[in-house]
Amino acid sequence: MSDAKDAPFGSSFERLLVALLSIATGITLIYLAIEGPLFLHQIRYKTADIVDNQLVGQDVVNMFLLSPLLMVGGVALFLRRGISRYLLMMTPLYLIYFVLSYTIGWEWSSTQYSGNSEQYTFHFLFILISSLVILLYSLSIFPKDVVATFKKRGLAIYSVLFSLFLLVFASMWIKEVHEVISTGTTRAYDVAPTAFWLVRIFDLGFSMPLGLISIYLLWKRPNTTYPIQFMFYGFFLTMIVAVNAMGLVMFVQNDPTFMMRDLIVFLILALIIVVGFVYVLRNYHVRL
Secondary structure, three states: OOOHHHHHHOOHHHHHHHHHHHHHHHHHHHHHHHHOOOOOOOOOOOOOHHHHHHHHHHHHHHHHHHHHHHHHHHHHHHOOOOHHHHHHHOOHHHHHHHHHHHHOOOOOOOOOOOOOHHHHHHHHHHHHHHHHHHHHHHHHHOOOOEEEOOOHHHHHHHHHHHHHHHHHHHHHHHHHHHHHHHHOOOOOOOOOHHHHHHHHHHHHHHHHHHHHHHHHHHHHOOOOOHHHHHHHHHHHHHHHHHHHHHHHHHHHOOOOOOOHHHHHHHHHHHHHHHHHHHHHHHOEEEOO
16 A cells, blocks of 8 residues: 555655666666767667767767656655656657667668677667656656646647648658658668668657647647646657757768758757747646
């Protein structure tokens, strides 16, 4: 039976388990970043060397954004601090995307590349399993007794801007997919076709629909979807930071696959997401 003091956080077992998993996941992300192309180059992924520029950008975000969110969130949860709900809710969807891209996203069937990242399979599996546990737990303890105070005019402006840049983002990926269908190749496709398809399918079939669904829910079910909104926006924010970090590293390293057009779109989308995240939080009021 749960202690009354633990009730807002589930049972003591659940709270302690998730707190430990969160801290351990943060440590694992730091370890993988140190072992990878960011520092020691001990992990070699089965892909083109030029992709290391993107991996460095993502590992920087993992080490300096995701790991602190997980570790501080885990400690705060151990201490029964309310902020732990918000810190941990921002991480699961990003971590799921990260693990899928770092495991099934490489050119495993290609004889052109060699690597040893399969030796770290259980590290990635641990992160994936932990993210699922953190996701389900965070949804169960997130504040649900809330009041939404969105004004239609402000919500309409945000909805139009967010939808517009989601569609611009989608059009970029759709254009490249169409090029592959029509010609058999497109920018950077030949060096990493598996990664190409994973990113385009995940973004077109998951990330962008989530964005449009989040807008729909703000209009139709604002008072009952606060946990879902925070989970969505946590994913958008962490993911767009990682995407822009990759783009900046590619720019600094004169990556031939870099396109300034893409970076500009992603920077503007990041600004809209940050403004939208603040806007959504300011218009939700948790009943105490």
